[in-house]
Amino acid sequence: MPQLQSRSLRVHADTLEYLDQTQLPQAEKWVPCDSPEAWQGAVKNLAIRGAPLIGLSAAFVLAQFAASHPEHDWQQVSDRLRATRPTAVNLMYCLDAMEACFEQGANALAERAAALFAEDRALCQRMAERGADLLKTGDRVLTHCNTGALATAGVGTAIGALAVAKQRGVELHVFVDETRPLLQGGRLTAWEMADLGIPYQLITDSMAASLMAAGKVDKVMVGADRICANGDFANKVGTYMLAVVAHYHQVPFYVVAPYTTVDPACATGAEIPIEQRDPAEIRGAAGAFGEVVWAPSDAPVWNPAFDVTPASLVTAWILDTGVFDAAAIARGEHCQGRGVAASKCWRTT
Incomplete structure (x- = not known):
């Protein structure tokens, strides 16, 4: 996974961190996100928020899960992530882009997530x-x-x-x-x-x-x-x-x-x-x-x-x-x- 950082997201080789937005403005606290379940909890309590950021962070969570669980049903995980925030469509956009790469393997998923990140920067x-x-x-x-x-x-x-x-x-x-x-x-x-x-x-x-x-x-x-x-x-x-x-x-x-x-x-x-x-x-x-x-x-x-x-x-x-x-x-x-x-x-x- 490439090293990437935005104002509220840090992507490392094998870990993901987010700036806990429920702690702002009193404290800038970075929290590791090491599982789909952790991501779902962070999204539900608005620690991770913003339609584009929700989609991008889901893409990285899915890519990192695929890398560490090559035999798991990735589609099942993607479906769970998708159901977490039904209103914001950016989540659906990012997960569909990731699902299109499933057959190409975990490395392709990591590359696609990084491409989505770069795309969002340019769109912004x-x-x-x-x-x-x-x-x-x-x-x-x-x-x-x-x-x-x-x-x-x-x-x-x-x-x-x-x-x-x-x-x-x-x-x-x-x-x-x-x-x-x-x-x-x-x-x-x-x-x-x-x-x-x-x-x-x-x-x-x-x-x-x-x-x-x-x-x-x-x-x-x-x-x-x-x-x-x-x-x-x-x-x-x-x-x-x-x-x-x-x-x-x-x-x-x-x-x-x-x-x-x-x-x-x-x-x-x-x-x-x-x-x-x-x-x-x-x-x-x-x-x-x-x-x-x-x-x-x-x-x-x-x-x-x-x-x-x-x-x-x-x-x-x-x-x-x-x-x-x-x-x-x-x-x-x-x-x-x-x-x-x-x-x-x-x-x-």
Whole structure:
């Protein structure tokens, strides 16, 4: 296995380490991931998170398992990994790419995982540059969840665009939604903004409407976990509410994602499986700070990890392959190269 490293993933010859994102920003703790089961646990508790990073880390876990278990049923392991996060389609993309190499042996799997890593870095850079092209000095940008280097192998998606704009000398001000379920914006995006030297202010998700009503937001940029053939997309819960408010206040709303997030076999957002999370995340909170509970221990909870935003609320989709408006989406231009023959690549079971 080649030596590779991103902001939150380290690949060694025979081991994999991840930066535990549940410990940030208080501590930067690297944790070895030595089995498919360990990876599943890390993904479920959001220690490993971000649609691209989830897919890439799964590819390395599968490659390393194959190298140490040559006689095992690799397909069975891949299926288990696939079922861990049903909403994010990048996981399906990476695992299908790995499965296509099964007959070529473990070395081919290691090479394919490394190629996926390199591909994601290149995709991040291209989409970030396209997103940065839409930003100008003085823009006040609102973002949701965490879409930076922590979530990818490269500079990130929506935050990647902010980072490239900063590199170009574009002066921005960013409003950061704190984001449920584990305050990914408050813990991770705020940390990345400080690291990038981009001025920001942290807000609760419920404050975005008031901020837009006051005329303080010029653009909204978010990531995506799955983009459908019609442009509907799934992202971290709270995104749909943000899109509705932006539409009402006529604030441009952009989705930034790699082409690996596009699922042409999924016609509309109604077909996207939405993961339900642990009710305890709503009744209280736990993290590096410890644990606190503020609701009755038996309070009924509805806790979807994602919601679906209709294409009608999106100004443009910024992919590595181009910037697509509603007319381009209607023509299916964002799905080019992702036809019926590729439908297996986005199955979830």
